Amino acid sequence: MSLEILILDDETIVGERLQASLEKDGHSLEAFTSPREAIKSLNEKVFDIVVTDIRMDDIDGIKILELVREKSPRTKVIMITGYATLEVARESLTKGAFDFIAKPFKIKEIRGAIEKAAHALQMEDGG
Amino acid sequence: MSIVLITAPAHSMARVLAQKLADKTGWPQYSRDRLAEEAHAQGIKLSRLEASIIKAPIVSEKLAWEKEIYLSFVTDVLYKKIQDQNLIYTGRAAHLLFPGVKNILRVGVSVPMEIRADIVAKQLNLNPGKALDYLKSLDVDIMKWVHYVHRADLRDTSNYDLQLNLENLSLANAADVLMQLAELPEFHLSDESVSHLEDLHLAARATLHLALNKETSNLNLGVRASGKVVTVTYLPRQKEVAESVSRVLGTLEECKGNVCTMAETNILYLSEHFDPKTEDFNQINQLAKRWGAAIELIRLIPPKDGKPFFQEVAGPEPRPEHGAYTGGVEDDGPEVSADDGGLDNTIEELVAMGRSAGGVTIAGGQHEVIDALRDNDNYSLVVLGDLFLSKGPQASTRLTRELGLAIHERMKTPVIKIDELKSQFLFGMKQAFKLLMFCLIALCIYGLVFSFQVPILNFLGGSLHEHWKWAASVAVVLFVPFVAYIYGTISGLILKLVNID
Numbered sequence: 150m151s152l153e154i155l156i157l158d159d160e161t162i163v164g165e166r167l168q169a170s171l172e173k174d175g176h177s178l179e180a181f182t183s184p185r186e187a188i189k190s191l192n193e194k195v196f197d198i199v200v201t202d203i204r205m206d207d208i209d210g211i212k213i214l215e216l217v218r219e220k221s222p223r224t225k226v227i228m229i230t231g232y233a234t235l236e237v238a239r240e241s242l243t244k245g246a247f248d249f250i251a252k253p254f255k256i257k258e259i260r261g262a263i264e265k266a267a268h269a270l271q272m273e274d275g276g
Numbered sequence: 277m278s279i280v281l282i283t284a285p286a287h288s289m290a291r292v293l294a295q296k297l298a299d300k301t302g303w304p305q306y307s308r309d310r311l312a313e314e315a316h317a318q319g320i321k322l323s324r325l326e327a328s329i330i331k332a333p334i335v336s337e338k339l340a341w342e343k344e345i346y347l348s349f350v351t352d353v354l355y356k357k358i359q360d361q362n363l364i365y366t367g368r369a370a371h372l373l374f375p376g377v378k379n380i381l382r383v384g385v386s387v388p389m390e391i392r393a394d395i396v397a398k399q400l401n402l403n404p405g406k407a408l409d410y411l412k413s414l415d416v417d418i419m420k421w422v423h424y425v426h427r428a429d430l431r432d433t434s435n436y437d438l439q440l441n442l443e444n445l446s447l448a449n450a451a452d453v454l455m456q457l458a459e460l461p462e463f464h465l466s467d468e469s470v471s472h473l474e475d476l477h478l479a480a481r482a483t484l485h486l487a488l489n490k491e492t493s494n495l496n497l498g499v500r501a502s503g504k505v506v507t508v509t510y511l512p513r514q515k516e517v518a519e520s521v522s523r524v525l526g527t528l529e530e531c532k533g534n535v536c537t538m539a540e541t542n543i544l545y546l547s548e549h550f551d552p553k554t555e556d557f558n559q560i561n562q563l564a565k566r567w568g569a570a571i572e573l574i575r576l577i578p579p580k581d582g583k584p585f586f587q588e589v590a591g592p593e594p595r596p597e598h599g600a601y602t603g604g605v606e607d608d609g610p611e612v613s614a615d616d617g618g619l620d621n622t623i624e625e626l627v628a629m630g631r632s633a634g635g636v637t638i639a640g641g642q643h644e645v646i647d648a649l650r651d652n653d654n655y656s657l658v659v660l661g662d663l664f665l666s667k668g669p670q671a672s673t674r675l676t677r678e679l680g681l682a683i684h685e686r687m688k689t690p691v692i693k694i695d696e697l698k699s700q701f702l703f704g705m706k707q708a709f710k711l712l713m714f715c716l717i718a719l720c721i722y723g724l725v726f727s728f729q730v731p732i733l734n735f736l737g738g739s740l741h742e743h744w745k746w747a748a749s750v751a752v753v754l755f756v757p758f759v760a761y762i763y764g765t766i767s768g769l770i771l772k773l774v775n776i777d
Contacts, residue, residue: 158603160603161603162602162603162605163603163604163605166602166603166605167605229604230323231316231323231604232312232313232316232323233322233323233324233326233327234312234322234326235286235326235329235330235414235417235418235421236286236414238326238327238330238417239330239410239413239414239417240400240410242330242413243400243402243406243409243410243413244402249327249330249331250327251323251324251326251327251328252323252603252604252605253321253324253602253604253605253606254604254605254606255606255607256605256606256607259605
């Protein structure tokens with residue numbers, strides 16, 4: 150299943166590494182380092198999955214999560230952060246995040262989360 | 277001259293309370309939020325630890341060492357924050373820090389859920405229902421965290437000196453209560469407490485020093501310190517690293533010396549399959565708990581394609597070297613075999629209980645096992661589980677027996693089969709019944725002896741003895757060992773019952 154995925158992390162290398170790996174799996178990726186640019190894209194297009202960092206200077210990942218949930222409840226949001234705490238993880242999940250991954254992570258972890266999200270989307274779309 | 281450790285639930289008013297106490301006393305104040313920030317900045321893998329609580333399974337051998345590093349970091353940072361022997365610290369399990377150090381005021385704070393829910397609803401912009409759900413889930417997560425990191429129950433009141441309910445008490449008055457209590461002589465650090473703190477700090481520094489050194493970063497070690505001497509305990513399978521540990525600790529400042537010792541009491545459990553939910557595992561675990569022993573697992577499987585191999589269960593991940601920055605997105609490691617016979621799960625269970633001595637998979641036979649054990653001689657017991665299953669029941673029994681004899685010959689350690697464990701070391705229903713029967717036999721013997729003293733004495737030294745001298749000797753020779761056997765069995769079972777082997 151080919152998915153439309155948006156990746157938002159203020160570190161360029163994160164988008165680059167994820168893009169290189171996930172495009173091999175047949176997904177279509179758009180990577181952003183600026184939350185504002187990402188929001189612009191989110192307003193224009195519906196993504197299947199959004200992978201967002203939590204701690205960013207301008208707008209944090211929780212705000213992105215809230216925005217995505219409001220605009221497209223179908224979209225699955227996967228939160229990634231190098232500053233994970235139980236409080237932040239629970240807040241993300243309570244606000245509707247699909248998964249929460251702490252940095253550093255192996256590529257197979259995010260691939261696994263995307264597979265689970267794809268399965269959930271398939272189920273919601275009626276098989 | 278006091279250290280006040282305040283444990284409070286998330287989103288309570290504990291930090292305000294700590295600030296009020298700091299304002300009244302002039303003592304330095306520090307919170308877990310700031311400590312967590314510092315940990316992240318210093319490269320401590322706190323994120324992984326925290327996220328592991330949310331995602332099951334929460335434990336693994338890889339994270340066990342990370343946990344020790346985190347706790348050492350906390351000890352190191354807080355020790356440095358103490359000024360003139362004063363510090364106020366608030367955190368999710370603050371009262372469990374500096375374990376064993378006396379004269380520290382350990383306080384628990386409770387705040388009604390409704391008040392916390394109001395705070396959360398405002399702070400996180402949640403509706404009241406969601407705020408309550410969030411808090412309930414978070415409280416469960418924090419309980420799990422405390423259980424995993426500190427091996428303690430947050431609700432255990434014996435770990436607190438004082439518990440404050442802030443439902444009716446104002447924060448200002450609560451701070452007054454804490455200040456007055458902290459000024460009592462019982463909460464002034466004695467020389468003994470200061471010395472204990474110094475030992476904990478040296479052990480923490482040594483752990484961090486080992487964790488940050490390339491040679492020793494991926495080892496799972498036990499570190500403690502006393503009188504400026506650091507003692508490091510390593511697992512039998514890490515024997516070759518003792519020299520590196522000693523060399524690395526040689527560069528640690530303010531450390532007079534170091535001693536490296538192998539973990540002393542271990543139970544080695546060999547089997548083809550492991551399952552932490554079985555009665556066998558439960559029995560070995562009971563015995564390990566009683567002995568304070570760690571359990572090492574060897575999964576013995578037939579050689580693959582006729583070739584023997586040896587594979588250790590992954591230990592802590594090596595820390596990344598400088599220059600290899602990946603933004604936290606790491607390449608996948610080597611694929612691990614999907615079917616590990618339950619080894620990983622069982623080790624995770626043992627790690628959670630603090631009893632893991634690691635594990636290996638050996639594909640081969642008796643020779644490969646003996647080779648793997650060649651330099652290890654510190655096992656208290658070797659337990660043989662289900663082995664050589666592909667060979668059929670009779671050959672399996674014979675090969676298991678031969679392996680047991682070979683291990684005993686090599687290591688001079690008791691070797692038993694798993695089904696003998698209970699009868700030899702543990703006390704169950706069967707043993708209770710046996711104890712009852714033997715007690716009844718002993719009572720009958722005493723009853724008979726005291727009821728028939730005259731004929732017995734007559735038989736042993738009276739008129740009957742005159743006629744049947746040899747019969748008395750034979751009776752004594754047979755009767756005394758019989759009574760000794762009854763007594764010995766009763767004593768052995770009672771000792772088992774009270775957990776003394």
